[in-house]
Amino acid sequence: xxxxxxxxxxxxDHMMNxxxxxxxxxxxxxxxxxxxxxxELVELYLLVDEEENIKDIKFQAIGCMSTAVTGxxxxxxxxxxxxxxxxxxxxxxxxxxxxxxxxxxxxxxMVVKAxxxxxxxxxxxxxxxxxxxxxxxxSEDCVxxxxx
Numbered sequence: 001x002x003x004x005x006x007x008x009x010x011x012x013d014h015m016m017n018x019x020x021x022x023x024x025x026x027x028x029x030x031x032x033x034x035x036x037x038x039x040e041l042v043e044l045y046l047l048v049d050e051e052e053n054i055k056d057i058k059f060q061a062i063g064c065m066s067t068a069v070t071g072x073x074x075x076x077x078x079x080x081x082x083x084x085x086x087x088x089x090x091x092x093x094x095x096x097x098x099x100x101x102x103x104x105x106x107x108x109x110m111v112v113k114a115x116x117x118x119x120x121x122x123x124x125x126x127x128x129x130x131x132x133x134x135x136x137x138x139s140e141d142c143v144x145x146x147x148x
Contacts, residue, residue, distance in 0.1 A: 011069060014069045014072040014073055015065060015069050018068055018072040019073075019075060019076040020057055020059060020071075020072065020075035020079060021058065021059065021060065021068070021071070021072065022058045022060065023043075023045055023058055024045040024046075024047050024056055024057075026047070027045040028046050028047050029045075029046040029048070029118040029119060029120075029121035029123075029125065029134075030045050030046075030118055030121055030134070031043070031044045031113070031114045031115060031116065031117025031118030031120065031121055031134050031136070032044075032114055032133055032134070032135040032136070033110035033111060033112065033113030033114030033116075033117060033136055034110070034113075034135055034136070034138070035063075035138050036137050036138075040061075040063035040064070040067065041061070041062050041063070041114075042059055042060070042061045042067060042071055042110045042113075043059060043060045043061075043114060043133075044057070044058070044059045044075075044111070044115050045058045046118045048083060051082070052082055052083045053080070053081070053083075054078055054079055054081055054082070054083065054086060055080075057075045057079050059071040059072075059075055059114065061110075063107060063110065064107060066103065066104055067107040067110055070093075070107055070108045070111045071111045071114075074089070074108075074111050074115070077089055078115075087119070090112045090115055093111075093112055094108070094109065094112055109138045109139065110138055113136040113137070113138055114136075117134040117135055117136040118134070120134045121133055121134040
């Protein structure tokens with residue numbers, strides 16, 4: 001099987017059987033990555049231990065299938081890792097998407113922004129802030145205007 005076929009199979013598997021979809025009741029941090037232009041969003045929940053390792057991670061998405069697949073892949077990769085390692089994965093996600101189509105970049109960015117927002121929420125809650133969640137907006141819209 002070629003790398004391309006394996007990647008296609010993995011994408012379809014995550015589409016049909018998304019990993020880590022849902023919520024965490026007693027989360028350490030909750031972040032929202034949001035597209036302010038169309039109200040698509042990703043909610044991401046983190047449960048971290050004292051050493052800042054991700055014990056559990058869940059997400060929910062209001063968006064396209066690419067957003068859900070990216071959320072599934074991202075959370076699957078970082079679950080069990082430290083927050084610092086997960087940050088590196090998030091940075092790598094964004095770098096790899098630099099030349100991807102605009103729609104794909106926006107979907108992935110919502111997932112990464114939700115993770116980054118959840119990290120901010122973890123820190124704010126540790127500092128005693130009474131904050132249920134933290135929101136970050138994506139940098140560009142995923143809607144591509146019709147060419148005339």
